[in-house]
Amino acid sequence: xxxxxxxxxxxxxxxxxMLIEAADEAGIRIPxxxxxxxxxxxxxxxxxxxxxxxxxxxxxxxxxxxxxxMKVHTRSPKALAAQKSVMEFLLINHPLDCPICDQxxxxxxxxxxxxxxxxxxxxxxxxxxVREKDIGPLIATDMxxxxxxxxxxxxxxxxxxxxxxxxxxxxxxxxxxxxxxxAVSSEMSxxxxxxxxxxxxxxxxxxxxxxxxxxxxxxxxxPHDCIGSNIYLHTRRxxxxxxxxxxxxxxxxxWISDRDRYSYEGLYSADRLTVPMMNVDGEWRETEWDTALxxxxxxxxxxxxxxxxxxxxxxxGPSTTLEEMYxxxxxxxxxxxxxxxxxxxxxxxxxxxAAPAFPWLGTPLAxxxxxxxxxxxxxxxxxxQPIAGHRVRKxxxxxxxxxxxxPVDYDFNFALEHKLVVDPRRMTSALAAxxxxxxxxxxxxxxxxxxxxxxxxxxxxxxxAIAERLRQAGRxxxxxxxxxxxxxxxxxxRMLSALIAELSGSTLGYLSDGANGSGAWIxxxxxxxxxxxxxxxxxxxxxxxxxxxxxxxxxxxxCEPDLxxxxxxxxxxxxKKAEFVVALSSYKSPALLNSASVLLPITPFSEMPGTFxxxxxxxxxxxxAVAPMxxxxxxxxxxxxxxxxxxxxxxxxxxxxxxxxxxxxLVGDVAKDNSLAWRAPExxxxxxxTLVSIxxxxxxxxxxxxxxxxxxxxxxxxxGPGFRISAALARKIGLKDSQEVKVxxxxxxxxxxxxxxxxxxxxxxxxxxxxxxxxxxxxxYAPIVLEKA
Amino acid sequence: MNxxxxxxxxxxxxxxxxLKEIDSEIAKYPEEQRQSAVMAALRxxxxxxxxxxxxxxxxxxxxxxxxxxxxxxxxxxxxxMYEHKPVGKHKVCVCTNISCMLRGSDGxxxxxxxxxxxxxGEVTEDGKFSLKEVECxxxxxxxxxxxxxxxxxxxxxxxxxxxxxxxLD
Ligand code: SF4
Ligand code: FES
Ligand code: FES
Numbered sequence: 021x022x023x024x025x026x027x028x029x030x031x032x033x034x035x036x037x038m039l040i041e042a043a044d045e046a047g048i049r050i051p052x053x054x055x056x057x058x059x060x061x062x063x064x065x066x067x068x069x070x071x072x073x074x075x076x077x078x079x080x081x082x083x084x085x086x087x088x089x090m091k092v093h094t095r096s097p098k099a100l101a102a103q104k105s106v107m108e109f110l111l112i113n114h115p116l117d118c119p120i121c122d123q124x125x126x127x128x129x130x131x132x133x134x135x136x137x138x139x140x141x142x143x144x145x146x147x148x149x150v151r152e153k154d155i156g157p158l159i160a161t162d163m164x165x166x167x168x169x170x171x172x173x174x175x176x177x178x179x180x181x182x183x184x185x186x187x188x189x190x191x192x193x194x195x196x197x198x199x200x201x202x203a204v205s206s207e208m209s210x211x212x213x214x215x216x217x218x219x220x221x222x223x224x225x226x227x228x229x230x231x232x233x234x235x236x237x238x239x240x241x242x243p244h245d246c247i248g249s250n251i252y253l254h255t256r257r258x259x260x261x262x263x264x265x266x267x268x269x270x271x272x273x274x275w276i277s278d279r280d281r282y283s284y285e286g287l288y289s290a291d292r293l294t295v296p297m298m299n300v301d302g303e304w305r306e307t308e309w310d311t312a313l314x315x316x317x318x319x320x321x322x323x324x325x326x327x328x329x330x331x332x333x334x335x336x337g338p339s340t341t342l343e344e345m346y347x348x349x350x351x352x353x354x355x356x357x358x359x360x361x362x363x364x365x366x367x368x369x370x371x372x373x374a375a376p377a378f379p380w381l382g383t384p385l386a387x388x389x390x391x392x393x394x395x396x397x398x399x400x401x402x403x404x405q406p407i408a409g410h411r412v413r414k415x416x417x418x419x420x421x422x423x424x425x426x427p428v429d430y431d432f433n434f435a436l437e438h439k440l441v442v443d444p445r446r447m448t449s450a451l452a453a454x455x456x457x458x459x460x461x462x463x464x465x466x467x468x469x470x471x472x473x474x475x476x477x478x479x480x481x482x483x484x485a486i487a488e489r490l491r492q493a494g495r496x497x498x499x500x501x502x503x504x505x506x507x508x509x510x511x512x513x514r515m516l517s518a519l520i521a522e523l524s525g526s527t528l529g530y531l532s533d534g535a536n537g538s539g540a541w542i543x544x545x546x547x548x549x550x551x552x553x554x555x556x557x558x559x560x561x562x563x564x565x566x567x568x569x570x571x572x573x574x575x576x577x578x579c580e581p582d583l584x585x586x587x588x589x590x591x592x593x594x595x596k597k598a599e600f601v602v603a604l605s606s607y608k609s610p611a612l613l614n615s616a617s618v619l620l621p622i623t624p625f626s627e628m629p630g631t632f633x634x635x636x637x638x639x640x641x642x643x644x645a646v647a648p649m650x651x652x653x654x655x656x657x658x659x660x661x662x663x664x665x666x667x668x669x670x671x672x673x674x675x676x677x678x679x680x681x682x683x684x685x686l687v688g689d690v691a692k693d694n695s696l697a698w699r700a701p702e703x704x705x706x707x708x709x710t711l712v713s714i715x716x717x718x719x720x721x722x723x724x725x726x727x728x729x730x731x732x733x734x735x736x737x738x739x740g741p742g743f744r745i746s747a748a749l750a751r752k753i754g755l756k757d758s759q760e761v762k763v764x765x766x767x768x769x770x771x772x773x774x775x776x777x778x779x780x781x782x783x784x785x786x787x788x789x790x791x792x793x794x795x796x797x798x799x800x801y802a803p804i805v806l807e808k809a
Numbered sequence: 810m811n812x813x814x815x816x817x818x819x820x821x822x823x824x825x826x827x828l829k830e831i832d833s834e835i836a837k838y839p840e841e842q843r844q845s846a847v848m849a850a851l852r853x854x855x856x857x858x859x860x861x862x863x864x865x866x867x868x869x870x871x872x873x874x875x876x877x878x879x880x881x882x883x884x885x886x887x888x889x890m891y892e893h894k895p896v897g898k899h900k901v902c903v904c905t906n907i908s909c910m911l912r913g914s915d916g917x918x919x920x921x922x923x924x925x926x927x928x929x930g931e932v933t934e935d936g937k938f939s940l941k942e943v944e945c946x947x948x949x950x951x952x953x954x955x956x957x958x959x960x961x962x963x964x965x966x967x968x969x970x971x972x973x974x975x976x977l978d
Binding site for chain 2: 183184185187189190
């Protein structure tokens with residue numbers, strides 16, 4: 021600690037901190053442009069000049085370390101003169117086009133110019149003009165306004181880990197750009213809009229649509245991933261105009277992913293369901309709430325009466341709020357059915373009894389970045405959970421070794437120290453190899469049945485290296501991602517990962533699906549456990565069992581049956597065969613119109629209160645920012661009325677908060693324990709075939725809302741058609757890049773253009789489900805046949 | 810989003826001789842500091858490609874030095890000795906900075922423009938000469954001056970300029 025004095029105020033500050041940090045902490049405002057607390061120090065704008073006693077010239081506060089006894093004046097005549105001159109220079113080439121600039125009203129340049137600028141410009145010469153650049157569908161550029169603070173360049177370099185923006189040219193000719201116009205490809209690229217202190221980088225979809233001072237700001241929680249980034253919704257006249265980050269150091273720091281930033285556009289998609297609808301003799305009719313609710317309830321009652329409660333099931337999207345999930349299971353269980361499922365993309369349920377009370381990250385999110393070693397198991401973490409990916413990158417930058425056992429050689433913004441990129445059929449044997457080495461290293465007893473799983477001597481070097489590093493790391497963690505959790509042999513992958521974690525002293529974490537994949541377990545939205553993992557009398561049917569046996573009646577909540585499930589085909593068939601299907605949805609998609617009997621419009625997250633539990637087990641509640649659209653109503657209200665119409669007790673809630681409090685009281689502190697006792701897993705086979713498909717959900721297809729956000733969809737298009745094979749396989753079949761190929765899977769056939777991509781193992785086809793025509797094919801990890809068309 | 814991973818390698822654009830020379834530059838720096846050789850590498854590549862760079866060549870340098878391409882573009886566009894458009898066989902770099910200006914560089918420039926029929930930044934039709942305006946080359950005591958290739962020519966007069974140009978093939 022050193023003692024300094026700023027503007028006559030004595031401060032005790034940390035040794036080594038910069039003047040600007042000390043001033044910020046004490047609430048003394050020093051103007052700045054290039055300084056940003058999350059970025060490295062560039063000290064290139066000079067706006068932060070202050071007078072330091074005994075120094076000959078004014079010094080930049082952002083780059084001047086504090087020293088004992090330093091006396092600083094931020095508003096002395098000398099400091100002010102320096103600041104005013106810098107301001108004048110910065111404005112020389114600035115277009116001063118605030119009236120047509122989207123940043124107007126929330127512009128750091130405008131604010132500082134108000135304080136330090138002259139009222140008339142002395143500069144009468146020509147100003148430079150810089151052409152706009154097209155850097156993709158998300159960010160608009162007006163580079164003439166750029167003041168060359170390089171915050172955006174440093175963001176790309178230091179935070180996004182992709183150096184794409186840069187400063188080319190020099191002096192007056194300096195320009196910020198990607199040089200060759202190129203879509204900025206970071207999954208967090210939108211943050212440059214917030215770091216840019218001027219109107220050079222602004223939001224493209226939001227452009228010219230509202231002024232900062234016309235909008236109201238509401239706190240909310242992002243509804244797409246297991247992080248639950250804290251956000252603000254900015255609204256005008258009852259409409260969400262844009263989304264910006266809300267700082268929460270423990271969760272998302274000051275960042276949000278592009279998915280969280282731009283998905284709001286989907287709130288106003290033309291196919292929003294805003295009126296209750298009923299299918300009367302094959303024809304869809306809009307109707308009153310009363311009629312629709314009665315029809316829904318009596319239809320479901322009929323199913324229970326005629327076919328029995330076990331013939332009734334519910335599928336709940338994993339981004340549904342805690343309150344809704346809890347009520348859905350309360351209704352179903354009240355009617356005598358435990359067939360409640362939220363694990364819509366999962367395929368292997370064989371070990372569900374051994375699953376933790378709720379699948380959690382294994383460590384607080386912020387602690388991820390202090391790990392010394394991280395093993396990603398089946399995760400394209402950047403695209404699945406961008407903010408968690410950012411924490412892993414931070415760990416890597418701080419020196420952690422990161423490893424992956426993945427079905428595709430995903431491109432990360434950190435280097436992998438070792439990787440096992442394996443055919444999904446060999447995921448278990450790759451993990452078993454690592455576990456086996458740990459047994460040797462630790463001298464533990466060899467768990468029965470482990471040796472049988474090790475089939476891959478070729479993974480040996482990497483497997484041993486990973487085992488050793490995990491063991492030595494001190495603080496290490498395993499993270500299970502989507503292609504582990506949705507794998508046909510998830511049980512074996514989970515068991516082996518738990519073993520590796522135990523032997524190496526690592527934590528084991530889940531990167532669960534949706535915004536409330538953790539909360540779903542707490543709310544009891546699983547067939548074999550009630551709220552808070554309480555035992556149920558008899559376990560209900562899980563997704564696979566429902567698909568297998570068929571169901572007479574179904575309740576769908578936030579679930580688009582053709583896109584949100586691992587096996588869309590068999591789900592659609594199950595629904596078609598069902599007698600009665602009720603869907604609570606914010607959208608009327610063709611698949612729902614095809615399969616449901618009643619559609620009840622529920623509101624998306626922006627129009628209702630609710631709670632998401634993130635992967636850390638953090639309960640984050642939010643309030644509505646705007647009124648429900650049309651006749652749509654918050655799900656908790658509709659479910660409460662349904663509970664009453666079913667004559668069930670305990671549905672007298674007056675608010676969503678009451679539901680949450682009831683659940684919280686019921687479950688108390690849910691145990692955070694992902695450990696698992698060894699039980700030799702089945703080796704598991706994906707039967708037959710030489711080629712197998714790896715289908716994963718592309719970043720902007722994860723749920724109904726993002727699928728309807730136009731700018732994100734444009735960004736996703738840049739990914740290409742999403743049907744990829746390795747060059748070696750292409751050569752074998754005799755295919756060139758972009759050539760069409762005949763694809764057969766199960767009893768379905770399609771013609772699709774292939775993209776050659778060597779990140780895919782030779783025995784696999786990598787399919788972006790949903791983008792590609794291939795989504796019309798069958799299952800995720802399944803045999804597939806390619807023939808020359 | 811997917812950082813495009815499928816981009817083709819452009820390394821083939823660098824000749825074996827270039828690579829050898831670049832390697833000897835890389836060797837001057839610590840192992841993990843390959844990128845320190847970027848300025849030398851750009852010069853080498855520019856010299857063996859008729860005196861100018863293009864995006865493919867810069868990408869190739871980036872790939873070889875394992876740098877983000879944009880970082881190479883930054884260097885290549887910052888320093889004035891790198892050319893991004895084709896230049897003549899002889900690149901005439903005329904200083905117009907203060908000492909040269911006071912000693913009559915304006916006259917030298919207009920004489921050059923007239924004789925060659927081109928302005929700054931252009932190449933003569935036969936591809937033999939190009940003209941470039943540069944800042945002080947540190948030869949003020951011999952002002953006005955220009956540089957062609959590695960050679961400085963000082964105390965220029967129009968007659969002297971003609972003589973110099975006539976003697977270049
Ligand atoms: S675009 Fe914005 S953030 Fe980037 S250098 Fe210019 S002013 Fe700074
Ligand atoms: S903020 Fe200090 S120089 Fe820019
Ligand atoms: S001013 Fe021309 S060489 Fe210095």
